[in-house]
Amino acid sequence: MKHILKVMLIAILALTTLNADTRLQKIVKKGELVLGTSGNMTPMTRSINGGKDAVGFDIDLAKTMADTMGVELVIKVIAFDKLIPALKSGKVDIVISNMTITPRRNTQVAFVGPYLTSGKCLITKKPSLASAQKEELNKAFNKMVVIKGSTSEEFIKIGMPKVQAITVESEEEAINMVRESKVAAMLTDYPVCLSVVANNPKDNFIPIPSTLSYEPIGIAIAPQNTHLLNWIQNFSVRANKMGLFEVLGKKWLGK
Structure with missing residues (x-):
């Protein structure tokens, strides 16, 4: 009897896990996309209102993502070296903060991009x-x-x-x-x-x-959030085809 109950419990837990909402579905249900950004790299991200808000290329990109999801964007200004820990712990949903896609960072989080290349x-x-x-x-x-x-x-x-x-x-x-x-x-x-x-x-x-470095800038997502990762990948392709990055580039970076 104990063995049967144990098997039933495992089956119930498995079904619960399968039916659990993905991170993207939770974002949509809650109505908020939480962005982590450093706010100290103008014109990509700059904090305002005492660090309670931010503006810049990256912020406009995140706002467009939130609008496309049909949710509000919540901005959390966090020190640059604390952004990846905040993402891994679930404090933020995504990081857009002029962050270079490096092999070391990519071992900790997933990236979509680059949406911009720099040096x-x-x-x-x-x-x-x-x-x-x-x-x-x-x-x-x-x-x-x-x-x-x-x-x-x-x-x-x-x-x-x-x-x-x-x-x-x-x-x-x-x-x-x-x-x-x-x-x-x-x-x-x-x-x-x-x-x-x-x-x-x-x-x-x-x-x-300098021409001594190649800086591919990307959007960081916690690696377990595959549904959210897939959505951002598809959003980025569509945004690129529709000229969003060009529009934001002209607004924040000039010609």
């Missing part, structure tokens, strides 16, 4: 760096500031090991360090680089694009 760029006030080769940049006195947990931090460690990488949480802090000559440069992604230069004309910042 590294230096922001400096030193004209001498503008014409410097990689070997010249890789000097101990060339301190560079980066966003903590970003691929820029990893890029310096691997590509310019002699350079001291100063990590900060916010874009504003990084810009101030360049402005006050506390570092030789800020290393960031190309769209962010252009935005910083355009929004701070009085500082005479010099952008130095």
Whole structure:
């Protein structure tokens, strides 16, 4: 009798699991898509209202996704290096935050994309760096500031090991360090680089694009959420065919 009851219990649990809503279905039922974003990489994502909201290319992309699902977008501004843990724990449904698809990150979460490709760029006030080769940049006195947990931090460690990488949480802090000559440069992604230069004309910042890196930017999803992953894949294909990324590019990145 005990054996029969045990078998019945296992069967009931199996049926319950099969009938459970997927993450996407839960999002639709709840009426909310929860986005995780760092809010510190203008023009892709920038926090406003004291960190309670955000604007940018990535935010508009997420809002379009939410509208297409028929739900409201809930934005959670989280430090960049805490985004993947927040996704894995279920605190957020997706992460869109100028996040590069790297092999290491891809072992932890799934990605859809890239929806944009970028590269590294230096922001400096030193004209001498503008014409410097990689070997010249890789000097101990060339301190560079980066966003903590970003691929820029990893890029310096691997590509310019002699350079001291100063990590900060916010874009504003990084810009101030360049402005006050506390570092030789800020290393960031190309769209962010252009935005910083355009929004701070009085500082005479010099952008130095690099061809030394390839930055495929993607949408991160917890790996177990296959239904949500499938929906975002199909949404991205449709959005690309309909010109959404081009429209957002013109709005936030210019020509």
